[in-house]
Amino acid sequence: xxxxxxxxxxxxxxxxxxxxxxxxxxxxxxxxxxxxxxxxxxxxxxxxxxxxxxxxxxxxxxxxxxxxxxxxxx
Numbered sequence: 001x002x003x004x005x006x007x008x009x010x011x012x013x014x015x016x017x018x019x020x021x022x023x024x025x026x027x028x029x030x031x032x033x034x035x036x037x038x039x040x041x042x043x044x045x046x047x048x049x050x051x052x053x054x055x056x057x058x059x060x061x062x063x064x065x066x067x068x069x070x071x072x073x074x
Contacts, residue, residue: 005034005041016050016061024074030065 012019022042025031031046048062067073 001045003034003043004045006044007041011042011044011047014044014049015047016059022047025065028074029068029071 006014008019008022011022015022022031026033026040026042031042034041034043046065048064050062051060052058053060
């Protein structure tokens with residue numbers, strides 16, 4: 001599957017989580033970074049999508065990506 005690369009802000013919107021969480025997941029190795037500096041992008045295929053109930057508007061967050069073996073969460 002080809003990567004779908006987006007900014008941290010777009011990844012944040014897609015997952016329903018703060019941008020800082022996207023950055024932390026990348027630093028922990030849960031998701032990959034593509035590029036560097038201000039040009040870094042994240043692959044939507046690696047991110048849990050939020051869901052929104054059409055009737056209630058309730059947002060449900062997907063499970064966070066797993067930590068790599070032997071890595072501790074920040």
